[in-house]
Amino acid sequence: MPLFLNDDQAMLADTARPFIAEQAPVGHMRGLRDAAELTGFSRDLWARFAEMGFTGMLVEEAHGGLGLGQVEAGIVLEEIGRNLTPSPFLSTSVGAVTALKGGAAALTERWLPGIVAGEVVAALAIDEGTHHRPLRTALKAERSGNGFRLTGDKRFVAHGHVADLLIVAARTAGAAGEPNGITLFAVEKDALGLTATPERLADASLASRLAFDGVQVDADAVIGEVDGGWAALSRVLAVVRTGTAAEMGGVSAAALAMTVDYLKSRKQFGVHIGSFQALQHRAAHLYAEMEVTRAAVLKAQQLLDADDPHAERATLVAKAMAGMTTTLAVQEGVQMHGGIGMTDEYDIGLYMKRGRVLAEMFGDADFHADQLARHSGY
């Protein structure tokens, strides 16, 4: 398989790009922000995602989806990144769908049709501390009656306050730091004892702190094996990290495009500032980093779709590269825009803020480099 988009994928990109650019350009995100809107995204837009088939992209055709893979999901995510479109696509259509695919038939039948139809929004409740450390999952799930009682806290849960479905990583055995003893649960939003407190982040998105105060769930809310959820969680993390990296690719690409346009139009000392070698070299270096990162992300997507044993390593590389490159792209973007880049009116600053949130989400570059080192035995 060549490492570029095939014809079908290129066609999808040709559809997704104008669709998202028209339906949800940066102004759409600004509108939600300025109205202090409390859902965090547009439900109308989500319904249109469903009409396009995006919501069920990863769902098998037997369940009404498109039966596509991570490369295709990444195409949509890149456009989401390029336009800073607030959307529950990553958590719902990539993360939750992947989690549910590993679950019992009852769970998939319960949730997938709603996701495909654009009626269900899902959130991923994984982080507990300030940093992404999934192995340290400590939220307690104790056997109780016909099921489990969940007690503990989650944070940095995007769309957590409006999600119909929460995919929750909990500890049924073992100690924080151990892979064994982690279990994944599908928790409904109205569960008694569950409180979500949304918080506005720097990029104007909403993420929630979730408090589980003895939340009772049935045994059939368990996704996969009790105590054996680490493998399922790892699969979910692999796709959402790669998906985040794809979204960051869109953020970087837009930041570079905007910056190059500015270099070609802004004049100082009587010439276009883009003719200065100091700036040309910085832009060219950024271009190189972005090209290499794009290849790493596509490689991870293809390996995930092929169920390749090297996919997990490729995922670590993709998210680490995306973290470093997007950070560079938005920083260079603001610097090369000069003073105007510091204004709220100009879009480049919005990209900087979104880039920062995505760099942190599901583990930053240092986290992923560390994971790669462990993987390699040093």
Add this chain to the structure above:
Amino acid sequence: MNAPVDAIETFRAETRAWLEANCPPEMRRPLRSEADVVWGGRRAQLSEPQRQWLDRMAARGWTTPDWPSEYGGGGLTPQQAKALRQEMAKLGCRSPLNSFGISMLGPALLTYGTEAQKQEHLPKIVRGEIRWCQGYSEPGAGSDLAGLQTSAEDAGDHFVVNGQKVWTSYADKADWIFCLVRTDKSVKQGGISFVLFDMESPGVSTKPILLISGYSPFCETFFDDVHVPKANLVGELNHGWDVAKYLLGHEREMISGMGLGGGGHKSLPEIALDAIGAEPDGRLDDPGLRARIATFEVRAMAFQAMSERFMDELKARRAHPAQPSMMKYYGTELNKARHELIMAAGGSDALAWDSEASHGGAAARGWLRTKGNSIEGGTSEVQLNIIAKRILELPGA
């Protein structure tokens, strides 16, 4: 959809079986030093396994898998060539033949050469019979390559070449040279021609340059009334700059391959673990260096993906024509970073200069050698200029 997949899998299986049967065990071990690299040529001294491996691969045209079979190449499709590369990598097969003929001149001849030139030179490149060197840089023409002054005067059926080249890789070991000469002094790029000649021609002399690594891979090369038949002009008179640029793209691709590393006995983490040791949980007992190595490995693996993508895009003719500049820039900067880390990982061991235990100072000399990567074949700064102008289309100064 299934048929081609099956066909490529059949090719892959047959290739693997052939490689297993035909690649001598000695040729499946990592390269220990430059001396293990097979360059071919009239004066090549090959070990028995090296000779066997070269001859067997050349007989199938697999020293140049994607060249047309009419010139001795393998005639493989891009997919097949990729499968061959992957199967060779899996078995750890060394490259049977490394040459500027393969990586640089051949592609240029295939594009710009006459039929007679292709018939004359390509099969000898495939079989490793002639070793080529490249006459580009001059004392006064480095980054500003088009400022070259070596002249070729028209003398009827031949040119008379006079001048000096510098940084000519392995000129003292090469049999033939592909060379940029000035055939018109009145215009810069438009006065350059591309010629081929035998290094044994009267009037050619070479002088190796001692580098900071202690090695002399480069030479100064002098031409004193060298006669070059006009049949050896590649492309049209005064249009050599087109050939030169085309070939530079291939040179940059080749140099960018350095970013892939490999070849060494030990990986970077292994060098560091052996030298420094691990904590009880297995982590390298130097958190700072560990983080630097890990970040480097992230970049190295990403660049590996980029190289795969670039090759795939090239074969499908969808790579940006200036993309080799990006590859060259990234690959060489990465290789320099790798060798800085090898030095840091090895500590004082890596400083040894000539002991046997250090393989003749392989670490230190290798580290110094890489400093030239971002200078040769167009400096990193020249590559960034090219990206800025041709890809980002930023305005000229």
